[in-house]
Amino acid sequence: MSPLPAPPTRPAPALPAGPVPHRIRGRLVTVDEPLRLGAAGRPAAAAVRFLRECQSHDLVVRWTPATDDPLITGPAHEISATAGLLRHLPAPGPLPGEPPELTVWRDRHAYGQLYHRRGPDFVTVMDRREPSAAARFTIDDPDLLATFRTVQDPTAVAALTPVGREAVELLASERLAWVTDGWVVALPPRIRRWPVPCTDI
Template sequence: MSGLPGSVPHRRSGRRVEVAVPLDLSGAGRPTAEAVRFLRECQGLGLAVSWRATGTPPYDPGMLGHLPPPAELPDAADVLASWRAGHAHGVLYHRRGPDFVAVLDRRERGTAVRLTLDHPALHATFLRLLEPTPVAALDAAGREALGLLTAERLVLSSGGWAVTLPPRIRRWPVPCTAI
């Protein structure tokens, strides 16, 4: 049992994960949402991931800069170089408390945004979208919350599917104060 979502074929060896197939970043729906969830969970567990991407993102690829960068990203060498340069453990993550989620977002250089999601609809939608979810399955309050979470770049919504971006960090590098 790797502790990772089974929707992405992979092999785990210690602290390393090798993904067997290219992950779809095209934003075409469920495959992209599942790929993002898989990478988010790897990041949360502090795993090194070897993977390849397919598809050109129609969304801002900088939204994924907190996730492990791919070994290759076809037709987007500049995006890949930027992703590699900006990637660091802990630039975007969430912590959970009773009836709230705290998010730290440092994806933009020189800024640190701290958000507390304590409104019931925002909190519930954020947690629900930890699993890739069809947008059509959300009720009116969930869709409104999705709009707010997407505007804050905490959720990727593309191709009729949505998924939460910030990982829950379960393993910090030592020393954790270096982050």
């Protein structure tokens, strides 16, 4: 009896190049510098995009926030709002004296809390960050869909057309995009494996 063939190797995922220095080994991604999600602007949007793409590939990410980041040092209601918005992303590692909202983030994080799937002329989004208020969206308006695709990468709001800025306002109001100091980035990762039974998608 001939031996079974070895399982195919899983190629390393293509993560965004740019301002987030990291190392990847198997499914483990180690970010080499603290991230500043609460520091606003382009670096924060780029950090969120990086974590979103790691989540898309279902990678384990080790990262810590900077100790002077407003995500750590800001008012409790702002920390809670940001952590709730980003709860679908890989959670930060523990820090001494961290606010309890970051512990909640780690405890409640799971793959598939927020994701999107792409059709030919539409995108469907499932949002289960708050289990009691789960929502499903279909983005098929051409202008809204074009903007959603544009802001997969961090984008200056001022560089968008008036229609694009209006679309960003709508996406942000539904918590599908994050606007930070004039920059915007889409939040739902693109799903690459079934996170739940197919009847729930």
